[in-house]
Amino acid sequence: MINAVKQPQSVVLLGGTSEIGLAIVRALPTARLQRVVLAGRPSERLAAAVDELAAGLAGVDVSSVEFDADRPDTHAEVLDSIAAGGDIDVIIVAFGVLGDQEEINAEPAAALPLIQTNYVGGASALLQSADLLRRQGRGSIIVLSSVAGDRARASNFVYGSTKAGLDALAQGLSDSLVDAGVSVLVVRPGFVHTRMTEGLTEAPFATTAEAVAADTAKAWAAGKHVVYSPPVLRAVMGAMKALPRPVFRKVSAR
């Protein structure tokens, strides 16, 4: 249960090794936390994430379950197996891949795995999570979108389109759930220094996973539906969307 002062008892992270996702788990109120489940593809990294999280959260039952975003047919089952151990308060949908736009430009078929993981997998995970929480009559979903979905740009528009699609889905879903006791928070980070962006040139307003997590936790506690991180990006992206195309092309190509 999420109590009157917004302290959850159980959190599930889909994309159990995501640096941003793990930072959000730590940033959410932990005073009532009893159980955290990291759902991801089995790996040493996932096992290490369980150990590391458990070390920082005394008395919390931290475990992992196998979850593959690319196998949407299994998503309902995975979530049900987690729920069999008790109600779920918060589900964080954090998995995602960045893809390689240049490779896609050379070989269009290379876009499909990216679309599959981020959009098809993301949509499936969101819808199944919502269904589960609806059956509980309560709970929260936090979904990692991106400013890249606000206005797609030439350098990563397939990734951007997957986030735009997921973002739109999450917003509509959120509205469809108002009477179900289920809330959805869409997180739109800018450039975040994590494994995903390693080796890439830093974009303006670059931030850290911890900072995104802090912004997310604050927005969640306040009952917001959308949060930009850093918050200034809300205004920046508002302006970006208003730019004429030739100008946007130039600005976004830097």
Place this chain on the structure above:
Amino acid sequence: MYQRNELLTGWGRTAASAATVALPAPGEDPRVALESVVRDPHRAARGLVARGLGRSYGDSAQNGGGLVLKLPSGGLLLDSDSGTLTAEAGTSLDEILRVIVPQGWFVPVTPGTRYVTVGGAIAADIHGKNHHRDGTFGAHVRSLDLLTADGQVRTLRPDSADEFERDLFAATVGGMGLTGVILRATFGLLPIETSKILVDTRRTRDLDDVMERMVAADDSATYSVAWIDSVAKGKRFGRGVLTTGEHAPLAALTGPDLKDPTGYNPSMLASAPPFVPGGLLTPLTVRAFNEAWYRKAPLSRDAEVQSIPAFFHPLDGVGDWNRIYGPKGFLQYQFAVPDSGAHVVRLALEELQRIGAPSFLSVLKRFGPDNGFPLSFPMKGWTLALDLPAAVDSLGSTLDSLDEAVLAAGGRFYLAKDSRTTPATLAAGYPQIDRFRAVKAAIDPDHLFVSDQSRRLGL
């Protein structure tokens, strides 16, 4: 049976959850609702809980994803020979008072609102301003009918010959709907000569002054309660207004009151509390209210004639006052401590002042001995109740540390008010909780009766 989906919260308007609400019509058998849950494995997994008028502050009368059963109100059977009333569980004290007061009877215990049901009064084993004298509501229940998970309706009495039935009665009174659905109950009434209360009011200097006077009033006053100014600092810290009351005998009435001594008209509240501000509460309005409330009280006044609503239910004159806290809602922090834990009363007021959590309503009461029911809240000593906006920063951690002080003093928390404590903290305050769990395991082995609160607290 008519059913609809509803998003439910308690009176504090926090932690909403959606459930199917079943509303049996008068005369319709509530067992139909129970059977519909038992039959379907998906529904059985989410269970059911009864709901009265949703006046508990937290998540005790809601059941996310499951069924919530709202019983209708029904006919009353007043037996003036034995001085008892038999009422359907969905009937409110408001409805009951309208019938019995004009006939010269009063309920044995009333909370600060008359909009609670008989079912809710028993399930929370509520207390009034007379607990130090007369105990809880449950102490006056002669018998109750309980629909249990096996589909049976059992008539339970506190003095039943059968030991399990006695245990089940004890676990049901204060058991927050987790042993089954109370369908009706018979309880003792208090004969009254008039519908008026003779009220003594004392403005008190500081916390010590209030507490000393309250201890002194234990023996002399039937009803006693103190409102504490949670905002006052320094020398005035903990100052308040103590009111004590007695049912007025006929001889005490004069003038127009004599025409209809047991007249009762709750809609005509002589003085609606002037305090509820138009907009949302802010620390500023809370400060202003606390000051005004203190100033408004006379320094000292004796035997003022007040109506039942004015004395017992002043807030009922203000519709939906729980909305003034805005969309984030509020919570009520209520604990009981033995006399030896009186210092926790001061600590709680200090700590909440320190974090700037304005308490709009802070009420201090005396409790008499406990009644031995495993989850009944009152215990000999003090109880302090503070209404707090849920959105205050660091409220959660401050209350957590106060919880520890309450437990260290041998105190406990009230389930009807709780919306945030932990399974361990709740259990630590109720040494007989295992007795409750044993009855629950025997009467409801599949945990058909569940609420958001029972899930949160592992009850």
